[in-house]
Amino acid sequence: MSERHRLDQRWCRLLFLFCGILLGTVEPTLALVGMVVPRTRVSGTSLHVSNKGKRKDSATKAARKYADATVKTNGGGKSSRPRSTQMRDAPAKSLPSGPRVVLTRYAANRNDRVNKERLAESIGCEHFGSCSGCVRDDQVGSVDVIQSAKLYFSSTAVRKKRHDVLTQGLDWAVEDQDDGFYQVVVPSAVRGWRTQAKLAVAPKSSSWARDGCEFGLYQRGTHDVLAIPSCEVHHPAINRALDALRLATAKTGTAAFAKDTRDGGLRYVQLQVERPTQKVSLTLVWNAELLKETQPALARLVKELQTREPDLWHSMWCHCNNGIGNNIFARNPRRWHRLSGMEYMREPIAVGNQGWLYFSPLTFRQGNLDGFDVLATDVARAVPGGSKVCELYAGVGLLGLTTLAHLAKEGTPLEWIRCSDENPSNPRCFQRSIESLPLEVTGLDRRTNRKSKEDQGMTLAELADLIEAGESSSRSENDMEKASYMVATAAQALQRGEALGADVIIVDPPRKGLEDEVLESLCQPYKADQPYVESVNLLTIADDKVNWTNDVETLIYVSCGFDALARDSQRLLSSAGGWTLHSATGYLLFPGSDHVETLCIFKR
Known part of the structure; x- marks a missing residue:
């Protein structure tokens, strides 16, 4: 040649x-x-x-x-941060306004026949008895918390302020018995419902630390991890991911964290299923302070997982947590590092066939989204058309956005919805959800709305800078937006005027219940001399004289902790606030466990 x-x-x-x-x-x-x-x-x-x-x-x-790279902060100084926190998703694009997948059929899950069948159905899990996750393998409604709730809402103290008793002229003094007021619903199948799992990690054998890992829950009454590879309540994609993790950790010699010696790397795993795609977002919680300290073990494990199950993973994350306590995640957002895939998971809004909810591993997400779709629809149906709504403890805005979409579909749209929560990661998810809805639902001009800081492709490191600078508690730039989000605690949100002018408040507090300041405000009597305003900037009286929930006529309370709900309900009903209880419904979101989510509707 x-x-x-x-x-x-x-x-x-x-x-x-x-x-x-x-x-x-x-x-x-x-x-x-x-x-x-x-x-x-x-x-x-x-x-x-x-x-x-x-x-x-x-x-x-x-x-x-990457971990030693330094970038400039907003203050002009230097800060060390892993490159993985610099990853950006593509700018959020407006999604088509046409039909999208509908995963939960309300009528198929919220009817008496299906509910009766599910209450009698058996889970049939081979791990039952030794696993601490479930207390019932059949008759899932026969748990202590359900019986306590039925008796509480049938008690004399509650019947005095129950709407049905007052309007029908019933005798409110009764013996301790269940009068049928508290309805119990199983809103999803009793198997395969768990779309999010957080599991502990343990060595596969005691003889050699690098023999791979097992994943599961603690055995009842011990701190020994029980592997649950065939858990019946797990979504099938989670069990598939756990199988891949067991094989991959064995092949790569990944060592599990040991509490006594504080050796080893992998402490916990979090698995979240994106239901439309059946893909799993995996978070590996590593015993390290910095990402560079996880290498080369983390890189080898990630490569093996991607090779073994290339089509399973939505994304992979590492969370560095070298803390002494039992908290799975550290609060510092700089501990989160996205290794592959997209930042956000998408789930369809429960009503209609338009709009998406966005989640990331940094935000709260329900363990049973199928069941919570039904509860969210019930919340939306309880809000009168044309209302002005304030949602506290909103997370990514799931309940408020479902209500917004539902009433727009019914032709009686909300005047506005104001959501708030203290997690500074939430507004970015909320903003993307708003952009996924049709303009006639949100009433927003996306061209101007995209200018907000939450929608500029902010990285996790930039989010951390925002928190440290104390700039994370402002509402969207336009106070008169139809849908807005404020980063604040529930008490702070009230004192910044989020409920001024609202006739409906939705609360979904953590297990401990409502903050004292929120409960005190709701228990205040109506002040006829307080002027009606919808913004704190328009108030003409001193803050200490303001009833921040003066205009609220409906309180929708979603509770995940029954003891706190009973305490808060008693204070509301016995206060000068004028509240009466219209309904109380229990949702077995986690069939097999001794847990119930309760939806209460109070009016005045």
Whole structure:
């Protein structure tokens, strides 16, 4: 072959290689042109290439480089942060306003026949008895908390302020018995309902720490981890992911964290299923302070998981937690590092066929989304059309957004909805949800709405800077938006005027119940001399004279802790606030457990 032909051949190969780089298909292109395909290693978010014969662990080297990189903060100084916290999703695009998947059929899950069948159905889990997750394997409604709730809402103290008793002239003094007021609903199937699981990690064997890991819950009455590979309440995708984790940790020699010696790396795992795609967002909680301290073990495990189940993963995250306590996650957002995939999971809003809810591992998400869809629809149906709604403890805004979409679909849209919660990661999810809804639902001009800081593709590191700068408690830039979000505690949100002008308040507090300031405000009597305003900027009286919930006529209380609900209900009903109880419904969101979510509707 002539020298000219050899040069032409080299130029062709370089051209093919250049095209492959542009198309993201480097390795197939290299193989096509006859060049050596180098060995690849995965580390964090990057694919590192090392030539054959060079065995140096480039994954560790690169991870250290990223973790030690310094970037400028808003204050002009320097801060050390892993590159994985710098990953950006593509800017949120407006989704088509046409039909999208509907996962939960309300009528199929909220009817007496199906409910009766589910209450009598058996779960049939092989781990029952030793696993601490379930207390019932059949007759899932026969749990202590349900019996306590039935007796409480039938008690004389509650019947005095129950709407049915007052309007029908019934005798409110009764003996301790269930009068049927508290309805119990099983809103989803009793098997395969769990779409989020947080599990402890333990060594597979006691003889060798690097023999792989087991994943499960603590055995009843002990701190020994019981592996639950065939859990019947887990979504099938979670059990599939756990199988991959067991095999991958064994192959890579990943060591589980040991509390006594504080050795080992993997402490917990969180698995979240995106229902429309059946893909899993995996968070690996590692015994480390910085991402670079997880290498090379983390990079090897991630690569093996991606190789073993390439189509299963929605995203992979590492959360660094070297704390002494039993908290699964540290509160510092800088401990979160996205290793692969997209930041947000999408779930359809429960009503209609338009709009999406967005979640990330940094935000709260219900363990049974199928069941919570039904509860959220009941909340939406309890809100009168044309209302002005304030939602406290809103999370990503699931209940408020469901209400917004439902009443728009019914032709009686909300005047406005104001959501708030203290997690600064929530507004970014809320903003994307708003943009996924039709303009006639939100009433927003997306061209101006995208200017808000929450929707500019903010990285996790930038979010941490925002928190440290104390700039995380402001509402969206336009106080008169139809749907807005404020980062604040429930008490702070009230004192900043979020409920001024609202005729409906939705609360979904943590297990401990309502904050004292919130409860005190709701228990105040109506002040006829307080002027009606919808913004704190329009108040003409001193803050200490303001009843921050003066205009509220309906209180929708979603409770995950029955003891706190009973305490708060007693204070509301016995106060000068004028509240009466219109309904109380228990939802067995976690069939098999001694837990109930309760929806109470109070009016005045």
